[in-house]
Amino acid sequence: MRFSLKLIPLLIMCGASPALAAQCQPPGGFNAWLEAFAQEAVASGISPRTVSATLTGLTPDQKVLSLDRNQKVFKQSFQQFAANRITAGRLRKGAALLKQHASLLARIEQRFGVPGPVIVAIWGLETDFGAVMGKQPAIRSLATLAHDCRRTEMFQGQLLDALRIVDRGDMTPAEMRGAWAGELGQTQFLPTSYIRFAVDFDGNGRRDLIRSTPDVLASTANYLRGYGWRPGQPWTEGTANFAVFQHWNRSQVYQKTIALFATKLAGGV
Known part of the structure; x- marks a missing residue:
């Protein structure tokens, strides 16, 4: 999908900042949530170019949700x-x-x-x-968990910071691959x-x-x-x-x- 970036200059001009996180699992589904989140990201100071380049075309990953609900390793x-x-x-x-x-x-x-x-x-x-x-696309994993209602506030914050990493030039979206929950790098x-x-x-x-x-x-x-x-x-x-x-x-x-x-x-x- 392509975001309604025509709305973004208006948000910036008005000095808008998000008061609430994008509603998890809205009636319009993942795409409606992603649209709302994209506008929130720009209102938070992330460049429209980064938001569009990073979020366009994302789909949820059901495997990530399954892993999130079955973390048995720490029961040992x-x-x-x-x-x-x-x-x-x-x-x-x-x-x-x-x-x-x-x-x-x-x-x-x-x-x-x-x-x-x-x-x-x-x-x-x-x-x-x-x-x-890990080889999971971090942006997709984080967006999946942010859209899910179990820990939406936490992962919307993580997704915003993932966009900030891209925005400041540390990594490209393609380089951001890691563990299933969006952890990055050699110490995750x-x-x-x-x-x-x-x-x-x-x-x-x-x-x-x-x-x-x-x-x-x-x-x-x-x-x-x-x-x-x-x-x-x-x-x-x-x-x-x-x-x-x-x-x-x-x-x-x-x-x-x-x-x-x-x-x-x-x-x-």
Whole structure:
């Protein structure tokens, strides 16, 4: 579909800003919702060109809705979950990457206060150190979840920030591929976290969490610092730094797995 962009200059001229999120699952279906959302995005300051280029032709993805309703992995016990993720091979790879990127990780810790083992543990858990980032078109996934009424407000916000990532030139819509819920990059940032915490640590003028290892690792550290990471303090369960992991993932099983993986890496495996 093509949006009614003739309405957009009027919205800008009037200084309109959305008071409410676009109504989820309106009578006109997905296309009616997408039209309303497009107008809201422009009223939020995103360029009409970005909105049209990014949203035109989208259709909902029923597979994404199915995955959203069947997240069984976090129902495992900590022992089951950790055993499947802190493998001997992943520990060896993590230890090798700690050595390979020792200078980079030292600079990141100096700036953000987060030690290398914690960053590398998250890197390994999220995408097997960048090997498995997902191939789902992020814009389509986010639009599907934003149109759905289960968590519409959250995902409309994520979709707006995905458009902002495109608008500021960090990524093109085609480059925005990741996990089924719209997570992007080697440590799987949702768009709102990308906007808030992604940093250009390699100095090339873009915040690239897909191809740039310096940007990926520094942005991960910046995320943890943003939620209160305390430099030089432990991260084991019951500490202030362990509590920061809940902002990374709400599952305590996942939080405990980050802590254990990082501890093993810090101990030289």
